[in-house]
Amino acid sequence: xxxxxxxxxxxxxxxxxxxxxxxxxxxxIEFLHKNRPGCNIVCRHPREAMDFxxxxxxxxxxxxxxxxxxxxxxxxxxxxxxxYSAGVENILSSASFSQSNILLTNSRGIHxxxxxEHILGTMLLISRCLIEAWENKKSHQWKRLxxxxxLYGKTATIxxxxxxxxxxxxxxxxxGMHVLAVKQKESMEPFVDKxxxxxxxxxxLSNADYVIVTLPLTPQTKNLFNHMTFxxxxxxxxxxxxxxxxxxxxxxxxxxxxxNRLRGAALDVFSTEPLPxxxxxxxxxxxxxxxxxxxxxxxxxxxxxxxxxxxxxxxxQSSGMINVVDKIRGY
Numbered sequence: 001x002x003x004x005x006x007x008x009x010x011x012x013x014x015x016x017x018x019x020x021x022x023x024x025x026x027x028x029i030e031f032l033h034k035n036r037p038g039c040n041i042v043c044r045h046p047r048e049a050m051d052f053x054x055x056x057x058x059x060x061x062x063x064x065x066x067x068x069x070x071x072x073x074x075x076x077x078x079x080x081x082x083x084y085s086a087g088v089e090n091i092l093s094s095a096s097f098s099q100s101n102i103l104l105t106n107s108r109g110i111h112x113x114x115x116x117e118h119i120l121g122t123m124l125l126i127s128r129c130l131i132e133a134w135e136n137k138k139s140h141q142w143k144r145l146x147x148x149x150x151l152y153g154k155t156a157t158i159x160x161x162x163x164x165x166x167x168x169x170x171x172x173x174x175x176g177m178h179v180l181a182v183k184q185k186e187s188m189e190p191f192v193d194k195x196x197x198x199x200x201x202x203x204x205l206s207n208a209d210y211v212i213v214t215l216p217l218t219p220q221t222k223n224l225f226n227h228m229t230f231x232x233x234x235x236x237x238x239x240x241x242x243x244x245x246x247x248x249x250x251x252x253x254x255x256x257x258x259x260n261r262l263r264g265a266a267l268d269v270f271s272t273e274p275l276p277x278x279x280x281x282x283x284x285x286x287x288x289x290x291x292x293x294x295x296x297x298x299x300x301x302x303x304x305x306x307x308x309x310x311x312x313x314x315x316x317q318s319s320g321m322i323n324v325v326d327k328i329r330g331y
Contacts (some may be wrong), residue, residue: 022043159197
């Protein structure tokens with residue numbers, strides 16, 4: 001019996017039909033079965049999943065893979081979508097899905113460790129002039145580096161203090177930095193020296209040596225960082241965005257960098273991805289570009305599946321589930 005026929009046959013029974021747009025290992029599939037005995041799991045790329053859509057109860061995939069305007073009418077049994085990513089803006093761009101009763105969960109909370117290490121690595125790369133050392137090595141030059149510095153005692157402002165921002169704060173505080181943070185509501189934060197609300201964004205930015213953005217993309221955060229925001233920062237500030245590209249006005253950032261209004265910047269996310277070859281960002285000398293990989297880790301998928309399986313044990317009850325997305329708020 002083919003996988004397609006088996007999937008179809010079981011769909012008429014009591015077992016849950018789970019479709020993943022990402023290939024899972026045998027060990028990962030075994031982990032799913034252990035948490036929900038009797039469920040049926042099929043892994044197919046979206047282009048190869050047509051024969052399975054109409055029988056699927058639960059869909060797993062990355063936000064960018066899930067076009068609900070196309071999928072929704074093909075999936076009459078769909079009850080739950082779990083995304084391996086934290087962002088859900090692509091899924092929620094479908095008004096029909098946003099207004100439906102289909103449950104949506106995401107993988108927020110699993111990205112903290114690799115993203116905090118990526119951010120700290122970027123800061124050390126810049127502070128210790130390691131790019132300059134690498135270029136000298138390639139040309140066989142033994143030269144003193146230009147103004148290597150320390151992170152110890154410097155001030156970092158983290159914009160957005162969810163699970164990622166908190167992990168970043170912990171890393172930076174533990175190496176002796178002064179940590180400021182901005183979030184919507186006041187709370188007790190053990191690794192933050194001073195907490196600001198968004199109404200005091202300017203004050204939080206004015207003394208920062210490093211500004212780190214870890215916000216979700218919402219209508220309120222889109223283009224939050226523009227020429228006015230960059231003008232709030234010191235000329236010696238270094239700007240890092242690992243959240244969503246649309247939070248930054250890229251044209252305004254280019255102007256700020258080329259005019260030395262800012263010391264430099266590092267972007268891991270962009271308004272258009274992959275970043276086009278003709279993007280002017282490539283030619284900005286004081287800009288570090290990485291291809292949206294700050295969260296990439298060999299442990300990433302296992303961590304996301306652990307979140308999913310915690311919820312799978314409760315399904316179809318949603319009470320007690322973690323990472324349930326509020327479709328109105330967008331996160």
